[in-house]
Amino acid sequence: MIYFDNSATTPIDPRVLDTFVKVSQNYPGNPSSLHQLGRKATEVLELSRQQIKDILNLKNREVLFTSGGSEGDNLIIKGVAHNRKFSGHHIIVSAIEHAAVLNAAKQLEKEGFEVTYLSPDKNGQIRPETLSNAIRNDTILVSIMAVNNETGAIQPLDELSDILQKYPQIVFHVDAVQAIGKQLESIYLNDRIDFLSFSGHKFRGPRGVGFVIYHPNRHFDPLIAGGGQENGLRGGTENIPAIAAMAKALRLSFDNINQCQKKYIEMKNILLNFLDKDPDxxxxxxxxxxxTPSIISFALIGVKGETVIHYLEAQGTFISTTSACASNRNQPSHVLMAMKEPDEVIKGELRVSLGPQNDISEMKNFVNQLEKMKDKLKVFI
Ligand SMILES: Cc1ncc(COP(=O)(O)O)c(C=O)c1O
Known part of the structure; x- marks a missing residue:
């Protein structure tokens, strides 16, 4: 089997799974309980939090645990909008965000907020001047992702932050779900960014757990009311085994980040060398x-993305068309549409996304499969 759909989810690292099992067995308490078992669970919770802060070298920032990237995006976008509704009603997001950001913004529109969707340039990047032109006196929040999940386009967050330096009243949120563990943190962390959302299953942690980085001086309303957990910012008993396992997955991904980057570049070059030679x-x-080197987005012109996916699946190879949620709903990619890619490219979109467990020989096999596939599918071209 070749699994090249790591932007959808990564297989859990066995060492991470081991932590998940051990913490589940050895720390049965609820961190809110006053007795010893509760205190022990709290210790694991706070150690995991500290570990994440240390890995990311966070100063004056806090970590809040969530159920994943979608919750983090919703929490910050809606939470900031609700908290700041008396200061303004205008929100800016990019048109190429994940559905968690776009649909949170759409829900806010129904509540009376106004949203500007920034168009990317032809490379899928948001230009600083596009952001600058969209800012209004009543803008309260800007949300722009770090790395696009379909194309891998790295957003120029430092340049966008420079624009926002002139508007300290505007809150800046970054969905860094596809950046962490794959790109050095300098591309998604800087002092101007107030909030970031992350998801454990994108860096070989468990599914259904994530975290948000927040600035203690920037306020947001909680999405889930509850028993005061997470400083009163997110109700619900903390998922201690998943949180500890995610902290471990983060450490493992950071230990390995430079080797992985080198490997992804090499693998991507093998694929690009093949694709570049063939005008189809x-x-x-x-x-x-x-x-980013870990995502390669391309199309076999004249052949629908799904046809290729199912052909490769029969060979034991797993890639995707657009994002997992959009392909599931059979929708054309909003990202490629925003980039104004031609129709035939949008229909044929394919995404290969690499993870730490992949290796060069898999890419060589994949290229062979593509070569054979072209012979079989050429009737469609
Ligand atoms: C950029 C981005 N943001 C948010 C999410 C949602 O994360 P989760 O699956 O943890 O809810 C994803 C998942 O694909 C993503 O790629």
Missing amino acids: FYVISKNSKIY
Whole structure:
């Protein structure tokens, strides 16, 4: 089997699973309980939090645990909007955000907030001047992702932050779900960014757990009311085994980040060398200065993405068309549409996304499969 769908989810690292099982067995208490078992569970919770802060070298920032990237995005977008509704009603998000951000913004529109959706340039990046032109006196929040989950386009967050330096009243949120563990943190962490959301299952942690980084001086309303957990900012008994396992997965991914980056570059080059030679293939994420090496987005012109996916699946290879949620609903990619890619590219979109467990020989096999596939599918071209 070749699994190249790591942007959808990564297989849990066995060492992480081991932590999950051990913490489940050895720390049965609820951190809110006053007795010894509760205190022991709280220790694991706080150690995990501290570990994440240390790995990311966070100063003056806090970590709040969530159920994953979608909750983190919803919590911050809705929470900030609700908390600041007396200061303004205008929100800016990019048009290429994950559905968790876009649909949270759409729900806010129904409540009377106004949302501006920023169009990317032809490479799928948001230009600083596009952001600058959209800012109004009543803008309260800007949300722009770090790395796009479909194309791998790295957003120029430092340049966008420079624009926002002039507007200290505007809250800046970054969905860094596809950046963490794959890109060095300098591309998604800087002093101007107030909030970031992350998801454990994108870096070989368990599914259904994530975290948000927040600035203690920036306020937001909780999404889940409850028993005062997470400083009163997110109700619900903390998922201690998943949180401890996620902290471990983060450490493992950081220990390995440089080797993985090198490997992804090599693997991506093998694929690009093959695709570039064949005019029937169209590559979106080619430029290595713009796109992360772990995501390669391309199309076999004239052949629908699903046809290729199912053909490869029969060979034991798993890639995807758009994001997992959009492909599931059979919708054309809003990201490629915003980039104004031609129709035939949108219909044929394919995404290969790499993870730490993949290796060079898998990419060589994959290229062979693509070569054979072209012979079989050429009737469609
Ligand atoms: C950029 C981005 N944000 C948010 C999410 C949602 O994360 P989760 O699956 O943990 O809810 C994803 C998942 O694909 C993503 O790629």
